[in-house]
Amino acid sequence: MPISGNLAVTDDYQTVPARHTVAVLSAAKQFVVQQQPTPQCGPNEIMIRLEGCGVCASNLPVWEGRPWFEYPLPAGAPGHEGWGRVIAVGDQVETFSVDQRVACLGDRAFAETMCVPAEDAVCLPEELDDIPFPGEAIGCAMNIFKRADVRPDQTVAIIGAGFLGLLLVQLSIAAGARVIAISRRAEVRQLAEQLGAEISFDTEDWWGNAQKVIEYTQGRGCDRVMEVTGMQFALDMATEMIGEYGKLVIGGYHQDGLRQVNMQKWNWRAIDVINAHERDRHRYIQGIREGISATISGRISPQTLLTHRFSLEQLNDAYQMMCDRPDGFIKGWIEL
Structure with a gap:
């Protein structure tokens, strides 16, 4: 299905690229960075140019390797704490527009771009423009x-x-x-x-x-x-x-x-x-909304707990640091 919807017109988001950079977990402890065709945006989806993605401790086993895991994982997996800006919207999407900054659900976020259903994203207000925001976490x-x-x-x-x-x-x-x-x-x-x-x-x-x-x-x-x-x-x-x-x-x-x-x-x-684990995606989204409010009000300060920043090429280093947990480490994130 071809990309449908409007394309961004800002300096940073002028076009939807034909190919994008993505990380693939090809084997235990082996993320490799590749160029692949950009995912296509469906009529009820938005395409996001990701700014970052948190690195979650729940994914340590799949990175370390267990007998029951099969490799390679899908491109961009298991990144699931992404945020960024909308660069295209599907023809049937009325709730988002190009250049809005969003946090989203979606487990292919170790990549430059990702498409998600519009209902799986939340707009980030201007008050949070200057901070990374792993909304899912x-x-x-x-x-x-x-x-x-x-x-x-x-x-x-x-x-x-x-x-x-x-x-x-x-x-x-x-x-x-x-x-x-x-x-x-x-x-x-x-x-x-x-x-x-x-x-x-x-x-x-x-x-x-x-x-x-x-x-x-x-x-x-x-x-x-x-x-x-x-x-x-x-x-x-x-x-x-x-x-x-x-x-x-x-x-x-x-x-x-x-x-x-x-x-x-x-x-x-x-x-x-x-x-306290949730399976209803609407509850996940509501949690992100409440996290936005809590951050703006000062009840929480997640940005101070994001202590280490990595590039996509440094994903293996990010996971290894999560294993080692050196002094000063709380949480790592990938800048995209």
């Missing part, structure tokens, strides 16, 4: 926080203090909660306290530190525990810390095998266990 934080139902004066523990966890720290503090941050990295725990967390603990002795959290809460435990690591120990630690009638919110992506839980403690404490 920010929307995930907003949706997890909504499901957690944090109230003023509650005690909230957040296990995992990467990009997602630190956004949840900011949101919980803005909601008037007392926040406990838990991370294996000392500098990240310090950052969480600078953002307003009352106290932080490491994960090396997760059981012992869970008992310290119980002591800190005078035996009551936490009203909310948000787990965002996707690891077994975090579920175990959350189980130890949660108070009676609390909410244990699972935001981590548990993708590398079965998990065990202490159901007796879950039963005894009468807790709610919430799987």
